[in-house]
Every structure is written in structure tokens, then in C-alpha cells.
Amino acid sequence: MTQEEVFKTLVAHAKEYGFIFQSSEIYDGLSAVYDYGQMGVEMKNNIKKYWWEAMVHLNDNIVGIDSAIFMHPRIWEASGHVGAFNDPLIDNKDSKKRYRADVLIEEYLAKLEEKMNKEVEKGRRKFGDAFNEEQFRATNPNVLRSKTKYDEVHARMTKALNDNDLKELRQIIVDCEIACPISGTKNWTDVRQFNLMFSTQLGNVDGGVGTIYLRPETAQGIFVNFLNVQKTGRMKVPFGIAQIGKAFRNEIVARQFIFRMREFEQMEMQFFVRPGEEMKWFSQWKQTRLAWHKALGLGDEKYRFHDHEKLAHYANAATDIEFEFPFGFKELEGIHSRTDFDLSQHQKFSGRKIQYFDPETNESYTPYVIETSIGLDRTFLAVLSSSYCEEALEGGETRVVLRLPACLAPVKLAVLPLVKKDGLPEKAREILDSLRFDFNCQYDEKDSIGKRYRRQDAIGTPYCITIDHDTLEDGCVTLRDRDTMVQERIPIGRLRDIVEERVSMKPLFKKIHKICG
Numbered sequence: 001m002t003q004e005e006v007f008k009t010l011v012a013h014a015k016e017y018g019f020i021f022q023s024s025e026i027y028d029g030l031s032a033v034y035d036y037g038q039m040g041v042e043m044k045n046n047i048k049k050y051w052w053e054a055m056v057h058l059n060d061n062i063v064g065i066d067s068a069i070f071m072h073p074r075i076w077e078a079s080g081h082v083g084a085f086n087d088p089l090i091d092n093k094d095s096k097k098r099y100r101a102d103v104l105i106e107e108y109l110a111k112l113e114e115k116m117n118k119e120v121e122k123g124r125r126k127f128g129d130a131f132n133e134e135q136f137r138a139t140n141p142n143v144l145r146s147k148t149k150y151d152e153v154h155a156r157m158t159k160a161l162n163d164n165d166l167k168e169l170r171q172i173i174v175d176c177e178i179a180c181p182i183s184g185t186k187n188w189t190d191v192r193q194f195n196l197m198f199s200t201q202l203g204n205v206d207g208g209v210g211t212i213y214l215r216p217e218t219a220q221g222i223f224v225n226f227l228n229v230q231k232t233g234r235m236k237v238p239f240g241i242a243q244i245g246k247a248f249r250n251e252i253v254a255r256q257f258i259f260r261m262r263e264f265e266q267m268e269m270q271f272f273v274r275p276g277e278e279m280k281w282f283s284q285w286k287q288t289r290l291a292w293h294k295a296l297g298l299g300d301e302k303y304r305f306h307d308h309e310k311l312a313h314y315a316n317a318a319t320d321i322e323f324e325f326p327f328g329f330k331e332l333e334g335i336h337s338r339t340d341f342d343l344s345q346h347q348k349f350s351g352r353k354i355q356y357f358d359p360e361t362n363e364s365y366t367p368y369v370i371e372t373s374i375g376l377d378r379t380f381l382a383v384l385s386s387s388y389c390e391e392a393l394e395g396g397e398t399r400v401v402l403r404l405p406a407c408l409a410p411v412k413l414a415v416l417p418l419v420k421k422d423g424l425p426e427k428a429r430e431i432l433d434s435l436r437f438d439f440n441c442q443y444d445e446k447d448s449i450g451k452r453y454r455r456q457d458a459i460g461t462p463y464c465i466t467i468d469h470d471t472l473e474d475g476c477v478t479l480r481d482r483d484t485m486v487q488e489r490i491p492i493g494r495l496r497d498i499v500e501e502r503v504s505m506k507p508l509f510k511k512i513h514k515i516c517g
């Protein structure tokens with residue numbers, strides 16, 4: 001299947017099995033807004049738990065907060081969002097569709113990269129074991145031609161973005177003959193800036209109204225609570241504040257399912273350090289966050305760092321952890337050295353002193369900040385897309401299975417009586433009642449046992465137990481593994497401990513700790 005076909009299959013599967021629905025679907029939906037279904041919300045909460053426990057519970061110097069979505073509008077002036085939180089917007093005059101100019105160029109570059117990769121794969125098939133990819137890329141004329149074009153366009157785009165040169169961005173689109181995906185024409189407007197914040201009205205006590213914004217990020221709620229947390233928690237630099245929460249951006253191009261939405265959820269941590277030590281911590285958090293991702297076992301080769309060529313106005317270093325989605329490598333998490341910009345700005349705009357007195361150096365200063373910011377919805381998509389598998393079985397059968405990390409699976413255990421008689425359902429219910437306090441379990445007695453296994457495979461349930469007639473005699477059940485389909489007889493009394501060991505997050509936390517200390 002092509003990448004597009006894989007993606008469509010994934011979206012259909014997510015709906016069919018209760019992971020993700022189009023929001024307001026009975027009213028023909030709302031663009032780029034989605035609801036998480038009964039399976040999706042369980043998996044989403046498991047991802048949150050994995051992040052929160054690894055970030056907060058495993059670090060003595062990191063605590064969590066939950067700040068409000070509505071915040072004083074001056075906060076967004078101080079942060080620079082009112083004046084500078086913009087994307088370059090371009091319209092196609094024929095389709096009337098709106099696009100981000102930089103995204104159009106990035107998609108053009110992705111096609112060049114895909115073209116080079118296809119040439120490499122052709123060479124790999126042709127030369128077999130003797131194939132040298134590095135030499136091939138350095139000598140093949142087709143690859144070199146595409147690479148030269150890629151480097152030229154990429155350099156022009158980077159300079160245009162850094163210089164905020166909107167005319168040059170449009171000229172790149174014209175020179176590369178980039179067409180509108182809808183109309184197929186190249187009839188473009190000028191590029192202009194578009195602010196991404198949603199505004200709304202908040203009633204005042206005196207009966208008046210004021211304009212406020214739905215927060216475009218959760219980070220500012222952490223910064224304005226810096227002193228509250230530091231003083232009440234008696235925190236000493238270096239320390240971090242973590243938060244999971246909703247954010248809202250009026251995206252020009254909101255597509256690719258839940259990858260880019262207008263309402264999304266972030267998992268962010270701001271780590272406050274001494275000025276001058278930020279690069280040491282920046283390097284350490286890069287390693288720690290990559291270890292967190294890789295511990296899930298989705299494939300180390302699916303991750304890579306991408307250093308920013310255009311730094312945000314507040315940063316002196318920035319990198320993305322990119323993940324290989326069905327539509328290519330895209331940003332999954334950002335790690336930024338934000339300097340002292342945010343705290344200094346809020347001190348300036350609020351008129352309140354926001355500094356930390358360091359008892360070790362006997363001085364007051366504005367801490368520098370290292371930020372780790374990961375999209376919860378993008379993480380969900382990364383896990384879902386990597387886990388989806390259509391597998392051929394013996395006898396010509398196939399099955400669809402989600403090979404989800406067991407600790408993130410919505411349902412940990414399915415309890416299945418072999419038949420709906422002879423006391424088996426009653427025994428199965430008894431076992432279910434003894435396990436439901438420890439795991440999210442499902443009970444299913446409809447259809448053949450094979451069909452029930454397939455349903456559990458499709459939602460990613462790592463283990464099924466079957467209660468048969470022998471269970472009533474020997475007190476054992478059949479435990480089936482989702483990935484291998486291997487079955488083993490297990491005493492009922494050992495079930496809880498065995499399943500707990502296999503679906504726990506503890507092994508993942510130990511992996512992270514081993515790598516990062």
C-alpha cells in the first residue's frame with residue numbers, strides 16, 4: 001500500500017474500533033477537530049500516565065501543576081504571541097483554499113527526498129549485498145540532481161523565514177512550480193502573516209467585556225506560576241514544573257488526521273537552571289526525552305533529531321525529536337533552551353519581581369529555562385500508526401492486530417468463556433470480578449472464540465484468557481499472547497501477578513533510568 005492508503009486505512013480502523021471519531025459528525029463534522037472514543041480515551045490516559053510518572057514521579061526536583069486555559073491577555077503580549085505568533089499564509093485564487101507557504105515548500109522538499117530514497121532503493125535491489133548507500137548517494141546522477149535542488153530550495157526557504165521575507169517565500173513557490181492540490185493551478189496570492197490565536201470575550205464585573213485568548217500553549221501558565229511553585233514547594237534550582245493541558249491554535253493547514261488540530265493537548269515541562277548552565281541541561285534533556293520515546297519499543301530507527309535553523313525569538317538552541325509517521329518524518333517533541341526570556345518578560349509587563357535567590361551562590365537572578373514540549377495527540381498517532389499490522393496467517397487467513405505497547409493498550413485483558421453454558425460464563429465473571437480492580441478488562445461471550453480473539457487483536461488487547469471445561473476441574477485458564485498467539489495454561493491464582501508483570505510501566509521506567517541515571 002502507498003503511504004496515503006496506509007493512512008486512510010489507519011483512520012478507518014481508528015473509527016471502526018472506537019479510538020477516534022470526527023467531532024460533530026452527525027452535523028457533517030468540524031474541520032480538524034476530533035473526539036476520542038471509548039478505546040481512544042483509555043489509551044490517551046495511559047500515554048499521559050506514562051509521561052507524568054516518568055517526568056514527575058521519577059524526578060525529585062520536578063513537580064506538576066494544572067493552570068487555567070483562560071489567562072490575563074497581558075500574558076500573551078509579554079510572551080510575544082500577540083505580535084509574533086504568526087504563520088505565512090497564501091491562498092490559491094482558483095480553489096479559494098488557504099495554505100501555509102512554508103508547508104507547501106516543505107511538502108515539495110519531501111517529494112524530492114522521497115524521489116532520492118526511491119533511487120536508493122532501486123540501487124539496493126540492483127546491487128544486493130554489495131550495495132554501498134553512502135557511495136551511491138555521492139555518485140548517482142539522479143540522486144545528486146535532486147540533492148542539489150533540495151539544498152538550494154531549503155537554503156532559500158530557511159533564509160526567507162529567518163528574514164521574514166514574505167515575497168521570497170512566494171517566489172520560491174512560483175519558481176518550484178508548486179500547484180494547489182485542489183485546483184491544480186499555480187494562481188497564488190501574495191503571502192501575508194496570519195495570527196494563530198483564538199480570541200473570545202470575557203465579561204467584567206462592571207458589565208463591560210474584554211478580549212482574551214484561548215491559550216496557544218501551556219508553557220505560559222507555568223511561567224506565571226514560577227514564584228508560587230518555587231516558594232510553596234521550597235524548590236531549589238535546578239527544578240522543573242510539568243503540566244498536561246489543552247491548547248488552541250487557529251491553524252491555516254489543519255490536516256493529517258490528529259497530527260495537526262485546532263484543539264490539541266500538550267505535555268510540557270519547563271526546567272529552571274542557572275544562567276550559563278543551560279546548554280549542559282539542554283543536552284541532558286535531549287538524551288532523557290529520546291530515551292523515553294525509545295523505551296516504548298516502536299523502533300529506534302523511527303526517531304531522529306532535527307536541529308532548528310530558524311530559532312524562535314526566545315531561544316538560543318532548539319531541536320525536534322522527529323518520528324517517522326506514515327506521511328514521513330515530522331515533529332513529535334520540541335526541546336528548547338528558552339533563555340530567561342519568559343520570566344524577564346513577565347517581570348517587565350507585570351511589574352512584579354520574578355527572580356530566584358540562590359543560597360549556594362548568595363545571589364539573585366532570573367533563571368534560564370529548558371523546555372520539553374510534546375504533543376499528546378501526535379504521540380497517540382505515533383503509537384497507533386506504528387502498531388497497526390495486517391498479518392498473514394497459516395491457511396491463507398489474515399488478521400488485523402494493533403501491536404500496542406502493553407502498558408498503553410486500552411484493554412489489558414479480555415476474559416472469554418469458551419461457550420455460553422455449563423457454568424463457564426459464571427466462572428468467567430468470577431475471575432473478571434477478581435481482576436477488574438487491577439486492570440481494565442473486557443468480558444466477551446459472543447461468537448466463536450476465534451472471532452473474539454480477532455476483535456481483541458484489533459483493539460490491541462495484549463492478553464486474553466479463555467475459561468473452558470478443564471478450568472472447572474484444574475483451576476487453570478488459557479492465557480493467549482496477542483503478538484505471538486502462543487497459549488499457555490496458567491493457574492487462576494497466579495493470573496494477577498503474571499499479567500501485572502507483563503503490562504506494567506515499570507520495565508520502561510527502568511530502561512529510561514538505566515540510560516539516563
